[in-house]
Amino acid sequence: MISFVLNALRTTRHNIKANKQVFLMSVATITIAFTIQGLFFLVFVNLNTLLSTWGKQVQLIVYLDDDISKGRMNSLEETFKSNKEVDSISYISRDEAWKGFKNTFYEKSGFVTDLDFNPLPASYNLKFRDGPERLNNIRELADSLKEYKGIESLEYGEKWISRFEKFMIILRVFILVVGAILCVGLILIISNTIKLSIYSRQDEIDLMLLLGATHRFIKTPLLLEGLVQGVIGVGLALGIVKLIHVYMRFQFQGSLESIFRGVDLQFLGQPLLWAMILVSIFIGWVGSLLSITQYLHSTDRK
Template sequence: MISTHLKTAIQNLKSNKQVGIVTITTFAIAFSIFGLFLVIFVNLNSILATWSKQVQIVVYLKDDISLEERQALEDLIPKNPDVESATFVPKELAWKNFKNDFSANADILNSLDINPLPASYNLQFKQSADRVERIREFAETLSRKPGVESLEYGEKWISRFEQFMVFLRVFLLAVGGLLSLGLIFILANTIKLSVVSRQAEIELMLLIGATHRFIKGPFLVEGMLQGFLGAVISLILLKGIHIYMKFQFLESIQSILRGGEILFISPLHSLMLISIGLFVGWIGSYISINQFLFAGDLS
């Protein structure tokens, strides 16, 4: 039965070639827009993951920290299983490093007769899935300890970036939803043209006792075929854009981000895009053929 429907659907597409091409192209463009957002999302997510890996804590100590307070910190830090290494940077070393980093302003720095920088601990953390969350928790514990002046671990902008990614996810869903809805309407109208061009045949089918399922079958397959082809073409287009971007911009991006890669959407995402194409195609034709069939319902 499905092969008969597929055969009829392909025949229909061939006989309505122009309309079919317009629909498939519309699908391909819409899916490419959606796919492009998806590619951007995937890449930003990867940047976020890379940056998260680089997060470390710098614990600045008060100048008047007591020996007991420092000892308490030195006892506490190694006890945390997530800490990979801890380095103590004394006041003098911090000042020396600072002066090295800003050697261009050596005159000004040398004219200062005090060392304004505090001593600190630099903590590196082991890799894990919830690394940022664990760092955040430990940072809170440390900040409440006596003798700690302040903490720095890039938490604020990581949080902001995470919030942005949540927004991007919602935005993607909204764009995907709206595009799908638009495509459903476009496809419903295209299939309607196909239905009208085969009106005599459908009426004949109804007359000679065809079931609704039998009549609908080829139209549903036709819609799904258009959705499928549109999605596949959009994936090919996206891959083309991806290859071009890699060729043109990978080096500059790697130099800015110190590494990294321009990623393509995962096979799962590609499969999802094709599934959406099939579903949108199916629902668009379903609406159209049902409208036609039930226009004759006199009961």
């Protein structure tokens, strides 16, 4: 077994050396394809982070009718308190709201301060506990309050959030489709590279068959060659994506933070990195397997 493995490794190294140019071309193609895919993932991961940062800042504001009774307000507060996902409740009276508004907009717009009545309603600001279901919890409570008497309106930026969520779904589908197309392309490229490797060693492979080599003995070094192409290609691609990430952070982190507080330009997470490496191994393996199986089948007795 050890001698089989050593021989397979030796043959793989020999094959790569003998077809260096083709091997490097194939690795370069894989690198480019995985770099494109990696950059898509980078954009996706960071937009996702942005969405979740926004999500964390979202609160449910319940605007009250001006003539809401004390009893209904108490009942509302009870409803909020009984919801386990609500972290804190703060009541803002009409006067407090008006005062806050005037403080904020005094310098920007003089006419609002000249109004002789308070147009703002009283409201409850509800903060929710962190968690993956946070936005859904807000949505659920908002839906349950829609028909509640004494509530004028509910506000939590639903339209923006749902648009952004839809965009993320489209982006996810787009990345998957592009990824699948790239994978098929790479399988064909690797398959052709291995085919060239096989043709350059056709006499040797035929001789192996004549001398009684098993198919496994012939296949293993060629499968390893495809696998090595995949792994080197993805390794280089991830290196390039990391360099781009470092450069982007260096250039844009400051301005990004000033626009979106708490948002940090992130690199691909470990599960995604491993997934890319495993996909590259799979692609290398399948690409090689296709051409070797095809070749061995063509040498089969006619």
